[in-house]
Amino acid sequence: MRKKECIALILAGGQxxxxxxxxxxxxxxxxxxxxxxxxxxxPLSNCTNSNIDTVGVLTQYxxxxxxxxIGSGQPWDLDRSFGGVYLLPPYMKAEAGTWYKGTANAIYxxxxxxxxxxxxxxxxxxxxxxxxxxxAKMVDFHIENNADATISCIKVPWDQASRFGIMKTDKTLxxxxxxxxxxxxxxxxxxxxxxxxxxxVLKEYLIKDEEDPRSSNDFGKNVIPTMLHDxxxxxxxxxxxYWKDVGTVYSLWEANMELLHKKPGMxxxxxxxxxxxxxxxxxxxxxxxxxxxxxxxITEGSVIYGKVKNSVISSGVKIxxxxxxxxxxxxxxxxxxxxxxxxxxxxxxxxxxxxxxxIGVEDMIEGQIPSKMCSDGIVLxxxxxxxxxxxxxxxxxxxx
Amino acid sequence: xxxxxxxxxxxxxxxxxxxxxxxxxxxxxxxxxxxxxxxxILSSMVNSGITNVGxxxxxxxxxxxxxxxxxxEWDLNRKIGGLLLIPPTPSRDIIGxxxxxxxxxxxxxxFLERSPQKYVVLSKSHLICNLNFTDAFEKHVNSNAIVxxxxxxxxxxxxxxxxxxxxxxxxxxxxxxxxxxxxSSTNESNKISLDIYIINKDFxxxxxxxxxxxxxxxSLSEVFARRVEHMKMIGYVARDFVARIDSIKTFYQANMVIxxxxxREKLFFEPxxxxxxxxxEAPSKYMKSAVVKNSLIADGCVIDGYVENSIIFRGVKVVxxxxxxxxxxxxxxxxxxxxxxxxxxxxxxxxxxxxxxxxGQKSYLVLIDKGAIV
Numbered sequence: 046m047r048k049k050e051c052i053a054l055i056l057a058g059g060q061x062x063x064x065x066x067x068x069x070x071x072x073x074x075x076x077x078x079x080x081x082x083x084x085x086x087x088p089l090s091n092c093t094n095s096n097i098d099t100v101g102v103l104t105q106y107x108x109x110x111x112x113x114x115i116g117s118g119q120p121w122d123l124d125r126s127f128g129g130v131y132l133l134p135p136y137m138k139a140e141a142g143t144w145y146k147g148t149a150n151a152i153y154x155x156x157x158x159x160x161x162x163x164x165x166x167x168x169x170x171x172x173x174x175x176x177x178x179x180x181a182k183m184v185d186f187h188i189e190n191n192a193d194a195t196i197s198c199i200k201v202p203w204d205q206a207s208r209f210g211i212m213k214t215d216k217t218l219x220x221x222x223x224x225x226x227x228x229x230x231x232x233x234x235x236x237x238x239x240x241x242x243x244x245x246v247l248k249e250y251l252i253k254d255e256e257d258p259r260s261s262n263d264f265g266k267n268v269i270p271t272m273l274h275d276x277x278x279x280x281x282x283x284x285x286x287y288w289k290d291v292g293t294v295y296s297l298w299e300a301n302m303e304l305l306h307k308k309p310g311m312x313x314x315x316x317x318x319x320x321x322x323x324x325x326x327x328x329x330x331x332x333x334x335x336x337x338x339x340x341x342x343i344t345e346g347s348v349i350y351g352k353v354k355n356s357v358i359s360s361g362v363k364i365x366x367x368x369x370x371x372x373x374x375x376x377x378x379x380x381x382x383x384x385x386x387x388x389x390x391x392x393x394x395x396x397x398x399x400x401x402x403x404i405g406v407e408d409m410i411e412g413q414i415p416s417k418m419c420s421d422g423i424v425l426x427x428x429x430x431x432x433x434x435x436x437x438x439x440x441x442x443x444x445x
Numbered sequence: 446x447x448x449x450x451x452x453x454x455x456x457x458x459x460x461x462x463x464x465x466x467x468x469x470x471x472x473x474x475x476x477x478x479x480x481x482x483x484x485x486i487l488s489s490m491v492n493s494g495i496t497n498v499g500x501x502x503x504x505x506x507x508x509x510x511x512x513x514x515x516x517x518e519w520d521l522n523r524k525i526g527g528l529l530l531i532p533p534t535p536s537r538d539i540i541g542x543x544x545x546x547x548x549x550x551x552x553x554x555x556f557l558e559r560s561p562q563k564y565v566v567l568s569k570s571h572l573i574c575n576l577n578f579t580d581a582f583e584k585h586v587n588s589n590a591i592v593x594x595x596x597x598x599x600x601x602x603x604x605x606x607x608x609x610x611x612x613x614x615x616x617x618x619x620x621x622x623x624x625x626x627x628x629s630s631t632n633e634s635n636k637i638s639l640d641i642y643i644i645n646k647d648f649x650x651x652x653x654x655x656x657x658x659x660x661x662x663x664s665l666s667e668v669f670a671r672r673v674e675h676m677k678m679i680g681y682v683a684r685d686f687v688a689r690i691d692s693i694k695t696f697y698q699a700n701m702v703i704x705x706x707x708x709r710e711k712l713f714f715e716p717x718x719x720x721x722x723x724x725x726e727a728p729s730k731y732m733k734s735a736v737v738k739n740s741l742i743a744d745g746c747v748i749d750g751y752v753e754n755s756i757i758f759r760g761v762k763v764v765x766x767x768x769x770x771x772x773x774x775x776x777x778x779x780x781x782x783x784x785x786x787x788x789x790x791x792x793x794x795x796x797x798x799x800x801x802x803x804x805g806q807k808s809y810l811v812l813i814d815k816g817a818i819v
Contacts, residue, residue, distance in 0.1 A: 079727075079728070080727075080728035081727075081728055081744070119517070120723075120725075305730075307732075313727035313728070314727050314730075314745070314747070319725050320725075320727070321725050322725070324518075324723045326718045326719075326720060327713075328477070328478075328479070328709070328713035328719070328741075329477070329478035329479050329741045329742055329743040329744075329757075330729070330741075330742055330743075331704075331709065331740070331741055331742075332737040332738070332739070332740055332742060333738070333739060334738045334739040335738070336737065336738070337736075338731040338735060338737060339731060339732075339733055339735060340731065340732065340733060341730075341731050342727075342728040342729065342730050342731075343728060343729055343731065343742070344728035344729065344744055345479075345728075345743070345744055353731075357728075358728075
């Protein structure tokens with residue numbers, strides 16, 4: 046029987062509600078990032094670059110755009126005759142069908158898919174982080190330790206540790222304790238939500254977990270603690286490098302801004318570890334006479350007449366004359382007309398800002414609190430919005 | 446246009462392009478920051494609905510092969526039809542003509558006979574354009590013509606250089622061509638042939654076979670000129686922007702004209718998009734000291750110097766203090782500190798060391814070979 050040594054499954058079903066209007070129409074992994082990417086390009090490209098050629102993408106919430114984006118998997122070289130990329134939404138089975146109840150249940154519902162490849166190891170990934178990682182090295186580490194499960198972890202600041210799954214290990218890096226989102230963390234070694242399992246062992250625990258009516262069918266809350274309790278060989282794999290959870294509006298904005306550093310943690314120019322994305326079929330960008338662009342990233346199809354400072358400009362964006370864009374992230378096909386000022390904003394796909402508008406310049410006037418708000422001074426404008434000419438949108442406003 | 450196949454003649458070039466075509470065919474010469482010359486005519490055919498395209502190659506077709514690959518960027522990786530590269534005709538003694546000679550077409554006989562389509566859209570590769578052939582094709586079919594020749598109307602006061610070797614059409618009030626004539630000083634027609642033809646396939650096969658048997662030679666323009674009185678050939682005027690590349694000078698002009706807004710917006714977006722091989726470069730990065738004016742810049746560049754009226758290809762580095770004006774900088778080149786380039790064409794992967802100064806003239810451009818270190 047043909048088999049694959051290791052296959053990957055990406056959990057891409059999260060609603061991403063903390064991203065506000067950005068996930069109104071698309072799933073979180075399909076949210077734009079860095080001018081020409083979407084968040085899911087990072088785990089998908091990591092798989093390709095790690096020689097993992099079979100990837101299941103588990104979708105659930107607002108899957109349309111994500112499905113059409115991934116398509117046959119050709120941009121990531123994942124159009125294969127044996128293996129390749131598979132989209133795995135929940136589906137009706139002979140007796141019943143249900144939504145994915147939790148991360149573990151999502152994998153449980155796709156056991157037949159995994160079995161098709163009869164793998165020795167299964168790599169579980171999440172679709173909402175920006176990072177470059179060689180999964181092959183982690184699988185090697187897993188094999189060397191004869192582990193049942195390996196959890197990739199990264200040191201996080203102590204004050205953030207309670208947001209993560211936190212683990213303690215012995216000297217050999219074998220995990221001795223694991224706490225999901227602890228109130229009083231005992232260490233700052235946080236799980237990245239990247240797991241390698243022996244498939245035979247995982248299968249057993251997924252079935253057991255499904256039979257337990259009290260379980261919330263989640264890896265961090267249920268499966269990992271149960272395995273640890275049963276004395277399974279579980280190891281922590283130390284990841285060093287840039288890793289960013291972009292689950293909030295602020296962290297998404299911040300991760301984009303970090304690309305503009307002189308030596309960014311996420312180096313997109315590294316030709317030995319390219320991040321692939323679907324081609325937008327756009328001409329080169331055009332910078333007009335009179336445009337001023339500093340410390341910014343500009344990609345294909347954009348036409349710049351105004352001033353752009355410290356910003357990420359996606360494909361097909363038009364920026365008019367005498368317009369100033371600062372500390373902002375403009376998603377694909379945004380149009381900003383002449384004489385506008387935009388500061389510290391994220392503007393969703395295809396939105397249009399008509400002339401003489403000011404966004405993120407003034408503080409909010411007391412007593413005029415909008416129904417939806419952002420934090421940290423960021424203005425968030427959803428996709429397909431038209432901002433009328435002469436508008437003044439204050440800091441922290443969310444427009445949908 | 447399901448009933449038409451496409452043939453692109455990737456013409457050879459003996460002179461006029463210097464080192465640009467010493468190791469690649471004209472069709473594979475990089476242009477407009479991220480394209481190769483052939484992308485424009487190939488995308489035009491695909492956007493017109495042609496799904497079966499043969500490319501007749503001449504010598505040096507390695508980089509052309511590498512560029513078009515299986516044709517997937519043009520959606521031509523098909524089970525039915527798709528893209529076919531046709532090697533040069535083996536019996537040809539001179540490989541490298543820029544004319545579509547009957548003998549050069551002989552290599553495509555098998556492709557023509559095997560294909561189910563009844564009509565052929567045939568062009569050379571050297572036109573920078575975004576055309577849709579649907580209307581011309583319908584006229585061709587409805588008028589029962591054997592050949593349709595696409596042409597443009599020259600402005601009365603237009604430039605007259607570069608007209609040598611070009612063919613002019615005379616047509617009657619029904620667009621029927623009455624004469625096809627090479628340019629001469631006594632030329633009276635303003636209808637200049639684009640050398641794009643729509644031909645009934647059986648007629649083209651007959652011409653090639655007959656040419657092989659009888660020894661008839663000549664470019665298609667000459668072959669059609671000999672027969673125009675006896676056969677129904679019609680003219681079709683193309684009013685879109687078309688730049689023809691037949692020398693370094695016209696190559697440079699075609700790049701620079703794309704900096705004009707009206708031309709850029711038409712050429713890249715209407716009636717269809719222009720496809721090319723994807724390189725997966727990151728977006729370009731502008732650093733603190735970057736000053737860029739009126740330039741076209743592809744992805745993967747790092748700009749910290751001064752760039753004006755220039756065409757910058759993928760992965761180019763312009764460091765702080767470097768100045769690039771009126772120049773074309775191809776993929777992967779690097780301009781180091783305080784180097785100054787003016788009216789220069791850098792082929793791929795050139796390094797210009799610091800403080801180097803290269804100055805050409807609009808009428809005499811400096812061309813630096815691929816991979817050179819200056």
